[in-house]
Amino acid sequence: MAEHANILEDLSAALVQRSAAAQNSVVGVGLHDEEYVTGTLWQPGLIIASNQALPKWEAFNVVLPGGSVQQAAVAGRDPGTNIALLRLNEQGSITLLKPAHATTGAVVLATGSDGKGSATARLGIVNQAGPEWHSSFGGRIDRRIVLDLGLGRREEGGPVFNAAGEFIGMSTFGPRGRVLVIPAVTIERAVELLKKDGHVSRGWLGVTFQPVAIPESLQEAAGKSKGLMAMSTTEGGPAAKAGVVAGDIIVALNDTPAHRYRSILSQLGPESIGGKATLRLIRGGKIISLEATIEARPHA
Amino acid sequence: MMEIASKPEQLTLRVAVTRIEQPVQRELRFKLARLGHVMVDADEHPDIVMFTDAKRRGSGEAMLFLRRAASDVVSSLPLNASVDQLEAALSAIIAGLIVHPDDGHIDGFRQLEEAEGEHLLTPRELEVLHAISRGLQNKAIARDLDISLHTVKFHIESVYRKLGARNRTEAIAIARKRSRDQVFDL
Numbered sequence: 001m002a003e004h005a006n007i008l009e010d011l012s013a014a015l016v017q018r019s020a021a022a023q024n025s026v027v028g029v030g031l032h033d034e035e036y037v038t039g040t041l042w043q044p045g046l047i048i049a050s051n052q053a054l055p056k057w058e059a060f061n062v063v064l065p066g067g068s069v070q071q072a073a074v075a076g077r078d079p080g081t082n083i084a085l086l087r088l089n090e091q092g093s094i095t096l097l098k099p100a101h102a103t104t105g106a107v108v109l110a111t112g113s114d115g116k117g118s119a120t121a122r123l124g125i126v127n128q129a130g131p132e133w134h135s136s137f138g139g140r141i142d143r144r145i146v147l148d149l150g151l152g153r154r155e156e157g158g159p160v161f162n163a164a165g166e167f168i169g170m171s172t173f174g175p176r177g178r179v180l181v182i183p184a185v186t187i188e189r190a191v192e193l194l195k196k197d198g199h200v201s202r203g204w205l206g207v208t209f210q211p212v213a214i215p216e217s218l219q220e221a222a223g224k225s226k227g228l229m230a231m232s233t234t235e236g237g238p239a240a241k242a243g244v245v246a247g248d249i250i251v252a253l254n255d256t257p258a259h260r261y262r263s264i265l266s267q268l269g270p271e272s273i274g275g276k277a278t279l280r281l282i283r284g285g286k287i288i289s290l291e292a293t294i295e296a297r298p299h300a
Numbered sequence: 301m302m303e304i305a306s307k308p309e310q311l312t313l314r315v316a317v318t319r320i321e322q323p324v325q326r327e328l329r330f331k332l333a334r335l336g337h338v339m340v341d342a343d344e345h346p347d348i349v350m351f352t353d354a355k356r357r358g359s360g361e362a363m364l365f366l367r368r369a370a371s372d373v374v375s376s377l378p379l380n381a382s383v384d385q386l387e388a389a390l391s392a393i394i395a396g397l398i399v400h401p402d403d404g405h406i407d408g409f410r411q412l413e414e415a416e417g418e419h420l421l422t423p424r425e426l427e428v429l430h431a432i433s434r435g436l437q438n439k440a441i442a443r444d445l446d447i448s449l450h451t452v453k454f455h456i457e458s459v460y461r462k463l464g465a466r467n468r469t470e471a472i473a474i475a476r477k478r479s480r481d482q483v484f485d486l
Contacts, residue, residue: 134411212420
């Protein structure tokens with residue numbers, strides 16, 4: 001019995017210690033009234049937070065570890081990876097986070113800010129550490145990490161640690177309150193671009209697509225049984241200028257089959273901006289080709 | 301029977317569930333019982349009919365659709381809605397209101413979801429479905445799309461089969477959820 005009690009005490013003591021250590025990495029990002037969300041101290045003077053949790057302001061009041069308040073200007077935002085970068089006036093010293101990969105089943109400690117300079121803590125496990133995925137805003141996230149724990153609205157954007165105290169990523173909410181983690185490696189990549197440009201550029205066609213079945217009579221000509229149909233085009237956008245209209249079904253983009261979102265996205269990287277794109281489409285029962293010039297996706 | 305705290309005037313609703321998997325059905329039965337409602341068969345004069353988008357695949361969250369037995373108007377809730385949400389929705393629906401979840405809460409950082417292995421609709425079927433959602437009857441749809449009444453019926457049957465819907469309102473509800481999950485701007 002005594003041994004078991006010690007295991008629990010040890011576990012508890014370790015969690016207390018880790019939670020206390022996490023305090024140096026969390027900040028409260030002030031919103032309306034007394035509300036706030038959590039941010040993570042990423043580099044000296046730089047804070048990352050969940051982009052979707054922040055209103056479109058230019059600066060925020062930030063409660064730093066220990067409780068002092070400073071203003072932080074928005075240095076960049078990327079809806080694609082859901083990362084916002086805030087820059088403090090003074091750099092100060094920070095605890096460097098040691099990045100690590102997530103493993104399914106691993107115990108994690110998700111931490112947040114209490115809005116007063118201390119940390120809050122949540123214990124859970126990695127429910128899923130899957131392959132890379134793309135967000136609805138076109139960003140590439142290196143791993144699909146889902147946590148099995150409950151997170152408060154104000155804790156979104158805080159660091160998630162593994163049992164070794166290493167940083168596996170930043171917490172954020174997926175659909176219906178599911179807790180996701182933006183992996184450390186994705187953060188590193190996005191932050192470098194945000195520091196430089198203030199945004200992450202991605203190619204854009206300006207088409208709202210819906211997956212459809214290609215009518216049987218056209219499947220042979222199209223070479224496939226499903227495609228993406230343009231439901232609408234953004235006025236003045238690349239596709240509209242090229243002559244794409246609602247109802248067109250895209251078959252290929254630059255000779256690459258384009259019946260799945262991922263195959264289109266893979267050709268809309270930052271380097272694609274300004275380049276030509278040949279769109280093969282089904283329109284009125286015939287296959288036609290149009291040429292568009294890819295533009296940068298407008299900043300949301 | 302266990303006593304449950306309830307308002308004196310509380311109504312016992314008869315709720316029929318169709319095409320809902322057994323484990324989910326058990327959970328719903330339990331939630332309904334806690335609210336003082338009973339689950340009945342579809343032919344036992346239900347007040348409310350519930351169903352899900354049974355043929356759904358992929359990682360989108362499952363929805364529960366509800367309607368008054370006497371009405372075609374479909375409300376929706378997340379399938380994992382709390383007992384409180386379920387009770388609020390049932391009261392509203394019985395009062396003749398339409399209930400849908402707050403999209404602001406549903407959303408969150410979400411995946412660009414591919415339509416894997418789904419029975420996708422053809423452009424023509426989508427047009428027919430759109431006409432249905434505007435409340436058009438078959439004759440009007442035929443006139444609108446300049447196709448025969450027979451062809452309209454053929455398309456509607458195909459839409460029902462692909463969506464796993466049994467009538468117009470179910471088809472509209474399921475298609476609405478699909479387009480929310482699968483429509484993206486690139």
